[in-house]
Amino acid sequence: MATIQNAVQAMVDKLVTDMKGSTPLSAEDQALVSNAITKLADNDRLEKALVAVAEEHLDVATGELKQATSNNTSTMANATQSVNNASNTLVSRSAQLSQLDNITPAIENITKVQQQASASYVKPLFGLTPLETAGSGGENRRTTAAFAIYDNSGETHLVRPSYTANTTQEQSRIEFLTLSNDGSHKSTHFTSFVYTNAFEQNPVGKVLQYGSSAFLPLALKAAPNDIQYEVVFSSQDSVSSSVNDYGGIFCKTAGFNSITKPKKNLNAVDQWGVTTTTNYAYKTAGVLYDNNKHCLVMVDEGTSLLIEKYRDGNNITSISIPDDAALQSYVNAGDFTCVNFIYNTIVHPHGISRYNHAEGAMSSYAQNYHGYFGILNGVTKMGHNKYSAHYRFTEGKKLEPINYYFMSNSEAYKTANSSGTVNSEGEVTIALESMMGELLGMYQYRTKPESAGYSGGIVAVAVNCINPYSNVGILNEHYLHNQYGLGRTCRAF
Incomplete structure (x- = not known):
């Protein structure tokens, strides 16, 4: 009853407090309330009644708890059965999933076979977009040689050397360009005419013929993954073809002042078996490319220190390379590819004549x-x-x-006479192979003359380049009867 009394007293106190501002209880009223509380405290029947009510509620609660326990027991039994069923299902599924260990290699093998089958299919080439101006004059001649890098994006990055020098005509143009991955257009990054009698340290409109070039994916000094294609020159230091006037290697963006002269005749062999070239001959340059840092690497002539050449400048390391053995050891410990630059002027690349097995410029x-x-x-x-x-x-x-294999078949023409005419036709087949021996693609192009009794061009060199990622390249038979400037993009499907 003490609890009841306390509760009632608390209620009264609150009532008194709330009424102080309006009609507070009089002293007599408070005495009556106090007396009532005392009587409640002494009332045994009320206490028993409350206990009885409490006991009755407890019985109800006990019944509810017993029912809940029964329901939970049933639910737990059902859940246990569900878990057992799920476990059995998982065991069955697990046995099936374990077969993936056998299926995955089979799928990979099927994919590889499909890729090889696609690569081995000889694809015909279709001309798309003209790259130059066609014309009857020899000033529109363009080389059929190329320095090409086939990017995995499908784009092709190229150096097209000049055909000759000392004119402001197309035949004297060197061009650094990118072909789109669909063959729809080209983007020229830099182009200039080539001269034997003019020299610009930082070429704008004049490139000295006595040198070689490349177009390479290079990073920034502080950002090895920020890779863009950059024009790179192997250059003389003046208007001269002498080895005594060889200047060195520099990136166009960094400028001539960043030029590095490699240590003469200090060379190493890369992982593919290609030896660098540092003999200072203006027609030949072979430079190491670091596949991790995406920069060119060479040993400085004056200090014997290793120089890393990025498109925004040089990083002069503290690594001293005194001789070939030290350079070879450094190369063997890394991931390097030797890049052979291409001479600034090439008429036609060399191949082997079927007729006499002699190697020479493919000009016939x-x-x-x-x-x-x-x-x-x-x-x-x-x-x-x-x-x-x-x-x-x-x-x-x-x-x-990559290895670029080619084979051509063509025939001589005969102009009209009493015996009639013979048209010269021909075809060339190309195969691309990785250094690991993987066939990357096979292509074919067939040409016929535009004029009766004449040739369809130099078919052996007609496919200047072809990207195995996108099947996009350049077709250029060099000339037809009275017509030059035939270069256009091409694509296989």
Whole structure:
């Protein structure tokens, strides 16, 4: 009852407090309330009644608890059965999923076979977009050689050397360009005419013929993953072809003042078997490319320190390279590719004549040629002043040379006479192969003359380049009867 009394007293106190501002209880009223509380405290029947009510509620609660326990027991039993059923299902599914270990290699093998089948299918090439101005004059001649990097995006980054020098005509133009991955257009990054008698340290409109060039994916010094394609020159330091006036290597963006002269005849062999070239001959330059830092690497002539060349300048390391052995050790410990630059002026790349097995410039429309640009059995035919150069820049951001095989078949023409005419027709087949021996693609192009009794051009060199990622490249037969400037993009499907 003490609890009841306390509760009632608290209620009264609150009532008194609330009424102080209006009609507070009189002393007599408060005495009556106090007396009532005392009587409640002494009332045994009320206490028993409350206990009885409490006991009755407890019985109800007990019944509810017993029912809840029964329901929970049933629910738990059902849940246990569900778990057992699910467990059995999982065991069955697990046994099925374990078969994926056997299925995955099979799927990979099927995918590889499909890729190989697609690559081995000889794809015809379709001309798309003109790259130059066609004309009957020799001033519209363009080279059929190329320095090409096939980017995994499908874009192709190229150097097209000049055909000759000392004119302001198309035949003297060197061009650094990108072909779109659909072959619809080109983007020219830099172009200039080539001269033997003019020299600009930072070329704007004049490139000295006595040098070689490349167009490479280079990073920034502080950002090795910020990669863009950059024009790179191997240059003399003046108007001269002498080895004594060789200047060195520099990136166009960084400028001539960043030029580095490699230590003469200090060389190493890259992972593909290609040896660098540092003999100071203006037609040949072979430079190491770091596949991790995406920069060129060379040993400085004056200090013997290793120089890393980025598109925004040089990083002069503290690594001293005194001789070939030290450079080779450094190369063996890293991931390097030797890049062979291409001479600034090439008429046609070299191939082997079927007729006499002699190697020479592929300049005849009538001869059949075969050969490769790349590395075969330890023999490198890539870039410099004789060959085209073909590389790929993979999904893993690695620069790798690829082998570009070719074989042509053509025939001589005969102009009209009493015996009639003979048209010269021909076709060329191309195969691209990775350094690991993987066939990347096969392509074919067939040409016929525009004029009766004449040739369809120099078919052996008609496919200047072709990107295995996008099947986009350049077609250029060099000339037809009284017509030059035939270069256009092409694509296979």
